[in-house]
Structure formats: C-alpha cells, structure tokens
Amino acid sequence: MTPTPRTVAVIGGGIAGLAAAHDLAVAGCAVTVLETTDRVGGKLRMGEVGGVSVDLGAESILARRPEGLDLVRDVGLSASTENPRTLSASIWTHGGLRTMPPSVMGVPADLAALVASGIVSRSPAARAVPVPDHDVSVASFVEQRLGREVVDRMIEPLLGGVYAGHADRLSLRATAPQVEALGPDLVAGAAATWAERADRPLSPVFFAPTGGVGTLPEAIVAAGRFDVRTGATVRAVERTVDGWRLTIGPTTAMEALEVEAIVVATPAPAAARLLHDVAPRAAFALAGIEYASVGIVTFVLDGAFEPEGSGFLVPAVDGTAIKGATFSSSKWQWSRDAAAGRTLVRTSIGRAGETLLLQHDDTTLIDLARADLAAATGSVGHVVDALVHRWGGALPQYDVGNLDVVDTIERDVASVEGLEICGAAYRGVGIPATIGTGRAAAARLLARETMDA
Ligand SMILES: Cc1cc2nc3c(=O)[nH]c(=O)nc-3n(C[C@H](O)[C@H](O)[C@H](O)COP(=O)(O)OP(=O)(O)OC[C@H]3O[C@@H](n4cnc5c(N)ncnc54)[C@H](O)[C@@H]3O)c2cc1C
Structure with missing residues (x-):
C-alpha cells in the first residue's frame, strides 16, 4: 500500500x-x-524596455x-485579466499589410475573400482529396488540396x-488537427466552421493577466503552498528503495535531495539527460525532439507611430528578417497604460533551422527588425529604446510522426513508479x-498512488 506521496520534487x-x-x-x-535559473516562469517572463514593463x-x-482560464481562476487572478483591444491581424506580403481573410489555421473559408485580400496572386485551384490514414506534414496536406501559394x-x-517551424516538417496531427478535421474539401470545411461560429455568441479568443502573461508564474507561487528553489x-x-534521489547544484558543491516522486518539467533535451538511466526509451525519443x-x-517608439490592429505575420518565402510583429500597446490596455503615450511593438x-540570423549582435538585430517594421508599416518614427531577448x-518542433514519439515517451515513463513528465514537448x-500537461501529470501521480494504496 503506497500512500499519497508526501514529498514530490518538480x-x-x-x-x-x-x-x-x-x-x-x-x-x-x-x-x-x-x-x-534565478527565477520561475521559463518562457513566461517580464522585462523592461525604456522604463516600460x-x-x-x-x-x-x-x-x-x-486550462489557462482555470489556472488563472484557481490562483485568484480572474478579476485582473483582460482581452485584446483588437484582434485584427495581417499578413505582410506583396508590399503591404493585408488583413487576414476568414480562415481556420490559415485555411481560407472563402476563396473570393482570400483573393481580395491580396495575400495570394490568384485563386487557388481547390481539389477534394481524401484524408490519409497516417500522419503527413501540414504543407503536403494543404498543398495537395489548395496549392503551394496557400x-x-x-x-x-x-x-x-x-x-517557429516550417509547414513542410510539422506534423498535421500534432500541430493542426483542426485542419485535418476539415475533411477532403478544405474550403468547404473551413466555411462550415465559420458558419457554425457565426451562430454562436462571440467569446474572446485570447486573454492575458493585466500587467502581462509574465506575471502569472509569481501569482501561482504566491497562491501555492509549495517551496521554490x-x-x-x-x-x-536515481531510484532508491522507496523513491528518488536527486543530485542538485554545481559540480563543486553538489547536494542530494530525497523525495518519493518526481515530475520532470524541463524542455526535452534536459529531460532526455535526466531520464537516460531510469527510462531509456523515453530518453532516446526525447533526445530526438528538435x-x-x-x-x-x-521597441519603445515615440507616440507619433500608432499602428492599427494587433500585429502581422510574414511568409518565410518573402525573406525578411522578422517573422512577425505584435503591436503590444494597440493590442493590450495594460501595455497601452504602461507605455504612457509611447508605442510598444x-x-x-x-524559425527552426535559421541559426545564422540569431548570431548577429543586438545592434544588427535591432537595425534589421526596425527596417522591416518600417517597410511593413511605412514609418516607425523615433526609436526611444529597443531590447533584444534571445530564447x-x-x-x-512537432515533426511528422510526433504523436507516436510522444506515445513512446509517455508509455515508458508510465512504467516507472513515482515518475511523471510534463511540458511543451508533449501535446501542445x-x-x-502546457498547463494541461502539468495538471495531468499531477493528477496521474495522485491517481497512481491512490490506486496503489
Ligand atoms: C518567445 C516566445 C513567445 C511565446 N508566446 C506564446 C504566447 O503568446 N502564447 C502561448 O500560449 N504560448 C507562447 N509561447 C509558448 C509557451 O510560452 C511555452 O511553450 C511554455 O511556456 C513552455 O512551458 P514549459 O513549462 O513547458 O517550459 P519552460 O518555460 O521552458 O520551463 C522549463 C523550465 O525548466 C528549467 N530547467 C531546465 N533544465 C533544468 C534542470 N536540469 N534543473 C532545473 N530546472 C531546469 C528551465 O530553466 C525552465 O525554467 C511562446 C514561447 C516563446 C519562446
């Protein structure tokens, strides 16, 4: 009989x-x-540019x-969230910012609206092709039915x-199941989805805690009853007779911690290293995830530049340095308030495989991004301050076959008592x-222990 784990290391x-x-x-x-690192949150992080949060x-x-709404509610943040002020997004292509026509993950719901947007040069020759019974790349699935330009x-x-990936590599089933679900005739499927949406009351698509998504980690810690180191x-x-021993810290001052169960919530490369001996099949599969x-x-810009809409995306084939822009102070009220009359973009x-671009120094990256932004919008005015953050x-990258890889990982991990994994490497x-994987890992651990009890 194993009681509910008393000690867990995440x-x-x-x-x-x-x-x-x-x-x-x-x-x-x-x-x-x-x-x-010296702070919790991982990819959720606040910073400051020109004195603006x-x-x-x-x-x-x-x-x-x-899952996001639920966690925000559970840590008492629901009352301080907001929805974007605008959702109108564009594609920067063919020399201008072009409003996205109705689409499902980029699959147009109306070919006339797509052509009128100026995003494509001519109406695609749409073909109905049966949905394959195996995983394929998003690009090949859409190209067969709507052509390369779409x-x-x-x-x-x-x-x-x-x-930050490429349609030619990314798995249809792992990254765009909603596109697969449109069926053999993609435009008809997308049009039906839009017609269905039109019958439902409009609910907000996105939200953020007021003050920024990067404030959420500290709110979870503040609400939680757990320790953070x-x-x-x-x-x-490593496994012990009744649990786990962790080795922590620099090689010069290593320390051991003994717990009854562990949740590995790191990105895949670190998880692969940690699981090498205890779940070798999972570790091997994790090591292959790029x-x-x-x-x-x-950028903090002077207030003379006030872009409309929430931002834009850029097709990789256009060869620009930036792949997108978010007009933060137009999109979020909290950001607008923080900018105090200036503009935040x-x-x-x-993108995956483009390592050379990110090797430029900060000044070069700022110059490249500013030039693209100016070309897309006409002019950006005076740059008050700019900051580069490298991730x-x-x-x-969920390559074709990713769901099988994740199944292998999850099966191997499930065979090891007191071990769970979660994070962005699995199922979204x-x-x-990502929150869903964390909560599911916790639930599995608790259920396993209760079942054993
Ligand atoms: C620039 C950027 C913008 C994004 N924008 C959005 C967005 O607007 N909306 C959205 O939904 N998603 C967005 N995402 C994706 C989303 O933020 C991430 O997928 C998600 O936050 C990942 O969470 P995670 O907990 O799985 O991993 P991480 O955030 O990577 O956390 C893993 C943590 O593990 C720590 N760690 C690693 N190795 C060890 C070790 N050996 N010991 C101890 N700790 C270790 C790391 O330091 C890190 O803090 C964005 C991602 C990026 C990079």
Whole structure:
C-alpha cells in the first residue's frame, strides 16, 4: 500500500512545472520546485524596455481552451485579466499589410475573400482529396488540396508564429488537427466552421493577466503552498528503495535531495539527460525532439507611430528578417497604460533551422527588425529604446510522426513508479496545453498512488 506521496520534487519551474506543483500541493503533498535559473516562469517572463514593463516571452493566452482560464481562476487572478483591444491581424506580403481573410489555421473559408485580400496572386485551384490514414506534414496536406501559394502565404506564417517551424516538417496531427478535421474539401470545411461560429455568441479568443502573461508564474507561487528553489540545477535522478534521489547544484558543491516522486518539467533535451538511466526509451525519443530558437526585439517608439490592429505575420518565402510583429500597446490596455503615450511593438525573429540570423549582435538585430517594421508599416518614427531577448531552445518542433514519439515517451515513463513528465514537448506548445500537461501529470501521480494504496 503506497500512500499519497508526501514529498514530490518538480524539476523545472516553467508554467507546466508550476501548474503541476500547484495541484500536488493542493492535494496535500510537500512539493519543492527546483529551477535552474534565478527565477520561475521559463518562457513566461517580464522585462523592461525604456522604463516600460513588457512581456519578453509569451504575451497572450488562448481563451478557447479551459486550462489557462482555470489556472488563472484557481490562483485568484480572474478579476485582473483582460482581452485584446483588437484582434485584427495581417499578413505582410506583396508590399503591404493585408488583413487576414476568414480562415481556420490559415485555411481560407472563402476563396473570393482570400483573393481580395491580396495575400495570394490568384485563386487557388481547390481539389477534394481524401484524408490519409497516417500522419503527413501540414504543407503536403494543404498543398495537395489548395496549392503551394496557400501553404506559403497563409499556413506557413501562422505555423511560424506559433511553432517557429516550417509547414513542410510539422506534423498535421500534432500541430493542426483542426485542419485535418476539415475533411477532403478544405474550403468547404473551413466555411462550415465559420458558419457554425457565426451562430454562436462571440467569446474572446485570447486573454492575458493585466500587467502581462509574465506575471502569472509569481501569482501561482504566491497562491501555492509549495517551496521554490531557484539556482537549483538538477543534474541526475536515481531510484532508491522507496523513491528518488536527486543530485542538485554545481559540480563543486553538489547536494542530494530525497523525495518519493518526481515530475520532470524541463524542455526535452534536459529531460532526455535526466531520464537516460531510469527510462531509456523515453530518453532516446526525447533526445530526438528538435527545438527552434527565437529572438524577440521590443521597441519603445515615440507616440507619433500608432499602428492599427494587433500585429502581422510574414511568409518565410518573402525573406525578411522578422517573422512577425505584435503591436503590444494597440493590442493590450495594460501595455497601452504602461507605455504612457509611447508605442510598444515587439518583433520576432527566427524559425527552426535559421541559426545564422540569431548570431548577429543586438545592434544588427535591432537595425534589421526596425527596417522591416518600417517597410511593413511605412514609418516607425523615433526609436526611444529597443531590447533584444534571445530564447535559445525556445519551441519544440512537432515533426511528422510526433504523436507516436510522444506515445513512446509517455508509455515508458508510465512504467516507472513515482515518475511523471510534463511540458511543451508533449501535446501542445501553447500555454493552456502546457498547463494541461502539468495538471495531468499531477493528477496521474495522485491517481497512481491512490490506486496503489
Ligand atoms: C518567445 C516566445 C513567445 C511565446 N508566446 C506564446 C504566447 O503568446 N502564447 C502561448 O500560449 N504560448 C507562447 N509561447 C509558448 C509557451 O510560452 C511555452 O511553450 C511554455 O511556456 C513552455 O512551458 P514549459 O513549462 O513547458 O517550459 P519552460 O518555460 O521552458 O520551463 C522549463 C523550465 O525548466 C528549467 N530547467 C531546465 N533544465 C533544468 C534542470 N536540469 N534543473 C532545473 N530546472 C531546469 C528551465 O530553466 C525552465 O525554467 C511562446 C514561447 C516563446 C519562446
């Protein structure tokens, strides 16, 4: 009979680890979060540019899935959230900012509206092709049915925005199941989805805590009943007779921690190293997951420049340095208030495999991003300040066959008592999906222990 675990170590203090820690602590476990950097949050992080508070990582949470809203409610933040002031997004292509026509993840719901947007040069020759019974790349699925131009100018910019990835590599089933669900005739499927949406009351698509998504990690810690140790790199984990021994800290001052269960909430490369001996099949699969690195260049501009809409995305085939821009002070009221009459814009740079661009120094990246921004919008006026934040190993790439890889990992981990994993490497990189993996890991651990009891 194994009682509910009394001591659990969560390795990695990103949003997945914090969500797991929260639920385990609520269930009565003594939880310690071990985080290698000097702060929790991982890809959720606040910073300052020109004296203005900004999100340096994730800046928006999908409200159409419950996990983000639920966690925000559970830590008492619901009353201080907001929805974007505008959702109108554009594609910068063919020499201008062109409003996105109605689409489902880039699949147009109306070909006439797509052509009128100027995003494509001519109406695609749409074909109905049966949906395959195996995973394929998003690009090949859409190209067969709508041609390459729709892939390049509608699908790729969206996947570049979410995954910093390429449609030719990314798995349809793992990254765009809603596109697969449209069926053989993609435009008919997208049109039906839009018609269905029109019958429902409008609900907000995105939200953020007022003050920034990067404020959420500290709110979880403040609401939680768990310990956090920052500057604590977990170097190794090993099984003991009744639990786990963790080796923590620099090689010159290593320390051991004994707990009954562990949740590995790090990105895949660190998880692969940690699980090498205890779950070798999972470790091997984890080691094969590639990551894209990205850079965020945030500008504080004088108030003369006030862009409309929430921002724009750029097709990779257009060869620009930036792959998108968010007009933060137009999009979020909290950001507008923080900017106090100035304008905040964040641009993002870097797709999977594009390592050279991010090797430029900060000044060059700022110049490249500013030039693109000016070309897209006409003029950006005076730059009051700019900041480059590099995210190495930012986003896992869900290549074709990813769901099988994740199944292998999860099966191997499930065979090891007192071990769970969670994070953006499994079943969704967005914040709600990532929170979902953390909460599910906590629930599995508690259920396993209760079943054993
Ligand atoms: C620039 C950027 C913008 C994004 N924008 C959005 C957005 O607007 N909306 C959205 O939904 N998603 C967005 N995402 C994606 C989302 O933010 C991430 O997928 C998610 O936050 C990942 O959370 P995680 O907990 O899995 O991993 P991480 O945030 O990577 O956390 C893992 C933690 O583990 C720690 N760690 C690693 N190794 C060890 C070790 N050995 N010992 C101890 N600790 C360790 C790391 O330091 C890190 O803090 C964005 C991502 C990036 C990079």
